[in-house]
Amino acid sequence: MNAALALVVAAKDLRQRLRDRSALVVSVLAPLALAAIISAAIGGTFTSFRATFAVADADGGPLAKAFVDGVLRSPNLAKVVHVRQVRSAAEARRLTRGDVDAAFLIPAGFSAAVTSAQPARLQVVRSRDRLIGGQLAASLAQGFAARVEGAQLAVRTALASGARADPVALASAAMAAPPAVALADRPSGGRELKPASYFGPAMALFFLFFTVGLGARGLLAERGAGTLGRLRAAPIRGSTILSGKVAATFAMGMASMLTLIVASSALLGAHWGHPLAVLTLVTAAVLAVMGIIILVMSLARTEEQASAYGSVAAIAFALLGGNFVPISQAPALLRRLTLLTPNGWALRAFTDLGTGARSLSTVVTAIVVCLAFAAVTGGIGLVRATTVMAE
């Protein structure tokens, strides 16, 4: 193989790709746009859920106030729950038809009934189409009811033990006591995963199949156009032609990924992680995708067939690899299937890097898996491609 002549072939291919606007769309614009759209649809983080609850407080007593101010407006829920107080139960019910996730209806005499150990009713009206918000409202009401029950139990126990304090004062003290078990809620990694930090790499890897496909189809395109014959008639070995095409394809894949890393960081605020680790992982991922695409396209007889086979492979690997649905939210079977795809491994590693996870074991494993994929599939694909050259 003549490296200088391989670079001449690669430079020609890259010049052609740069003039092809579809290459720019597939390699940069489409993945960036899709990552932006999906990230915007999901919001700031995967856990950035917010619910709005309407409260119709016909009671106005201390327990109603304790529920609204102590539970719904507690600092713990400040980022999640927004409370909207309304004048009547009817208005609260009306709002559940689209404006709020759920409504709490506190009837008149609620506080008095609770403190006199009479049956009391706190009604939750859920919106039909906001299931998670409705479930949260029910949970909050059940939690409050449990605390009230606990306070009642504490008062009864105190009175039975001969305490002489005012039962209402005892109940207030019991309700004001901090929960026996406090909830500590923080992500397992260094920082919370932002959608852009997931879908940036996910879309970049998905479109990498198409970007690499543009280059890998080059050999069939040359054969279809008749230029392959002219190349083979030149004093240049077939291995040199093939090496030039592989080099151009690799350069396109790397350029696409690196451009997307910079653009998604700057425009979408995606976190990619340590540059050296990211560069190594990107290189391995590009090689793995090249191997798969070269193998798939070596099965094709024409450029059109190669394009179709490449698209099917891209979508299949993206579905299995978790490029469309976050792996963490996928069913158990799909989570296991991602381990069959280099893009799935790469995406796990990018997620770890993006959240600043200290352990690099996933990243190293992903790099090894990607390189193994590249060696096996690329090796077979290149052997098959040499037969395409000779035909």
Added chain:
Amino acid sequence: MLVCQDLAKRFGNRVAVDGVGFHIDSGERYGLLGPNGAGKTTTISMICGLLHADRGEVQVAGLPVDEGATAAKAAIGYVPQEIALYPDLTGRENLRFFARLYGLRATARDQRVEACLELVGLSDRGDDLVDKYSGGMQRRLNIAAGLLHEPRLLVLDEPTVGVDPQSRHAILASVEALGTEGLAVLYTTHYMEEAQRLCDRIGILDEGKLIAEGTRDELVALIGGQDRVRLSADGDLPSVAEAVARVDGVEQVTTREDSVELMVRSARQALPRIFAATTGTGAALTGVEVVEPDLEAVFLHLTGKALRD
């Protein structure tokens, strides 16, 4: 410059080339004439190292040619039948790319690119994308790409297929301008007039075999001074063919769609007998054409069929 010996190539059960052998000297233009499917492109592919021959040997400038023979390939300029250019590159970029493949360095490369653009009359369009060229201009640039490295053997595979008459004339003029300074040219065509106009020697290829070879005059002499007579007629042409076949002096008869073609020893002497024979056949003669012996007649004589069948 080029020596082919006993070349053979088979695709499955089909024999494409069977024992073809010829040679071309430096400065000589050699035409390979034959109908479509005769084996011209297969022969050229083996000469240029694109196909491995099942049998036989090719030498260019004393070097054996096969797929890995880069030294021999450097001596060959190949102009394929299809437009083998990159439409999304300019004419100049195409030529520079191919010049690099042949190892031309910067200054020499630029000089050769400009010289070849000048030769094919495209200097002023060199910076346009090939996609914007007419079919004829693309054909001319296709030839220029084969000349960049000043090859010792230029191989042109039917370079005028599918072009308009004006472009065809320009291409033939470009090829005529070559052939000096020792360049050997192998030109394949199924157009008899191109072979007659351009080539010093001609090989006639049919069904994979080289059935005759020589200068135009040598080939015409093969048919022994026979004239070709074409009788146009309305009516029962087979009965005309049957009647004239019995006439003294008529050597060969071929029935076409609207005429009957005869190979005749002396047309002047035979014509009265031919006219007489056609009377009573039920067909009315509408025209008579007497053609001097040419390569078309030679091919007809040797194979019993027309070149463009």
